[in-house]
Amino acid sequence: MSDDEPDHELLELLRQHMQGKLTLNQEPETGVLEGAEWVYDNSIDVALDMRSCKNAAAAIYAQMKEKQYSPATWSSHELHPDRWELGDEETVAFIFTMDLLNFSFWSEKKEEDRFAVEYGGKRWTGYWSLVAALRRALDEGIPITDPHFWQSEDECTLDVLKNVFRCSTNEQMPLLEERLACLREAGKVLYEKYHCSPIKLIDAADGSAAALVNLLAKDFDCFRDEHPFEGRRKPIRFLKRAQILVADLWACFEGEDYGEFRDIDKITMFADYRIPQILNNMGCLFYSPPLEAAIRAKKDIPQGGSWEMQLRACSIWCVELLRKEIVRQHPDTQINAILMDFFLYDTIKEMEDQGKEVAPHHRTRSIWY
Numbered sequence: 001m002s003d004d005e006p007d008h009e010l011l012e013l014l015r016q017h018m019q020g021k022l023t024l025n026q027e028p029e030t031g032v033l034e035g036a037e038w039v040y041d042n043s044i045d046v047a048l049d050m051r052s053c054k055n056a057a058a059a060i061y062a063q064m065k066e067k068q069y070s071p072a073t074w075s076s077h078e079l080h081p082d083r084w085e086l087g088d089e090e091t092v093a094f095i096f097t098m099d100l101l102n103f104s105f106w107s108e109k110k111e112e113d114r115f116a117v118e119y120g121g122k123r124w125t126g127y128w129s130l131v132a133a134l135r136r137a138l139d140e141g142i143p144i145t146d147p148h149f150w151q152s153e154d155e156c157t158l159d160v161l162k163n164v165f166r167c168s169t170n171e172q173m174p175l176l177e178e179r180l181a182c183l184r185e186a187g188k189v190l191y192e193k194y195h196c197s198p199i200k201l202i203d204a205a206d207g208s209a210a211a212l213v214n215l216l217a218k219d220f221d222c223f224r225d226e227h228p229f230e231g232r233r234k235p236i237r238f239l240k241r242a243q244i245l246v247a248d249l250w251a252c253f254e255g256e257d258y259g260e261f262r263d264i265d266k267i268t269m270f271a272d273y274r275i276p277q278i279l280n281n282m283g284c285l286f287y288s289p290p291l292e293a294a295i296r297a298k299k300d301i302p303q304g305g306s307w308e309m310q311l312r313a314c315s316i317w318c319v320e321l322l323r324k325e326i327v328r329q330h331p332d333t334q335i336n337a338i339l340m341d342f343f344l345y346d347t348i349k350e351m352e353d354q355g356k357e358v359a360p361h362h363r364t365r366s367i368w369y
């Protein structure tokens with residue numbers, strides 16, 4: 001083709017693009033933010049206070065800077081492995097197992113009677129009791145992070161899991177049967193689709209955080225945290241444990257190797273029962289009187305109900321608005337929704353440890369968070 005001849009192929013591509021017909025290899029999206037905004041726009045029992053959000057954004061930024069929050073903060077927690085301690089493969093297996101079971105630790109018992117795990121000379125409750133129990137099992141030679149073990153109905157039994165989660169009080173780890181079902185399903189899916197290896201699953205996402213979240217939601221029932229909401233055609237996607245799994249990999253590996261994701265900033269806050277609590281405490285999130293009364297009375301808030309969906313979605317949207325405000329005030333910041341979430345979770349836990357008076361978190365018993 002001589003220089004003065006038009007490149008018809010390029011012109012055709014351009015024409016298709018101008019007509020919106022050209023779909024370049026578009027990066028995947030999880031749809032979590034879109035769903036959260038939709039529910040926020042249609043919420044009547046949960047709302048945001050924009051003045052408090054503006055003040056909170058400045059306070060969160062200042063405290064995160066002061067505490068130097070970064071991906072490395074994750075491994076600084078005593079029970080979290082850093083990537084060198086267990087080696088890459090076992091670290092990935094540990095994080096996958098942890099976030100497969102990372103749900104519903106709250107208890108109505110008094111502090112001394114609630115489920116707790118003794119490990120490393122300390123008493124661990126809540127999320128940390130899970131991490132401590134997994135470490136203790138590995139120390140005792142129980143292959144609790146091995147998908148082959150999870151599949152075995154002879155080896156990985158409810159009694160074995162009761163032993164893994166044994167504790168010194170008379171309260172059992174909540175939803176133990178459901179946790180066993182998660183392990184069993186994950187073992188089966190990993191065997192059928194990923195050569196029994198979480199690393200093969202990560203490789204299949206080809207460096208995209210959104211793709212990995214979508215793969216987890218597509219292939220594993222127990223990660224498919226999406227639910228219908230009043231009149232909306234598509235389910236609302238929270239994908240909390242799928243997202244926190246990607247976030248924990250990113251943080252533990254500090255954005256390298258099995259933690260390297262080019263679109264990590266697409267991960268949102270993780271819709272659990274702690275972040276709504278601290279957002280409410282900060283005045284950012286507030287409730288209709290009946291919902292406020294139900295939460296303060298520690299009433300059961302049914303999973304999938306309108307109240308619970310509004311709580312989770314509006315919390316995601318609130319953190320997104322806080323993040324945008326922080327970026328507006330500090331355009332060069334590395335702070336993303338993951339680090340904000342980690343900070344908010346750690347903060348509410350510190351406030352509780354210090355005995356600070358905070359309103360209760362909402363009570364929903366579910367495998368999703």
Ligand SMILES: Nc1nc2c(c(CN[C@H]3C=C[C@H](O)[C@@H]3O)cn2[C@@H]2O[C@H](COP(=O)(O)O)[C@@H](O)[C@H]2O)c(=O)[nH]1
Pocket residue numbers: 073074077102103104105106125126127128269270271272273274275341342343345346369
């Ligand atoms: N949104 C959000 N939810 C989180 C975490 C974590 C722990 N992440 C660690 C990793 C890095 C951070 O720095 C943390 O040290 C647990 N959870 C959820 O909370 C609940 C447990 O509460 P409690 O029973 O009080 O321990 C339960 O639903 C659990 O899934 C988080 O980070 N964000």
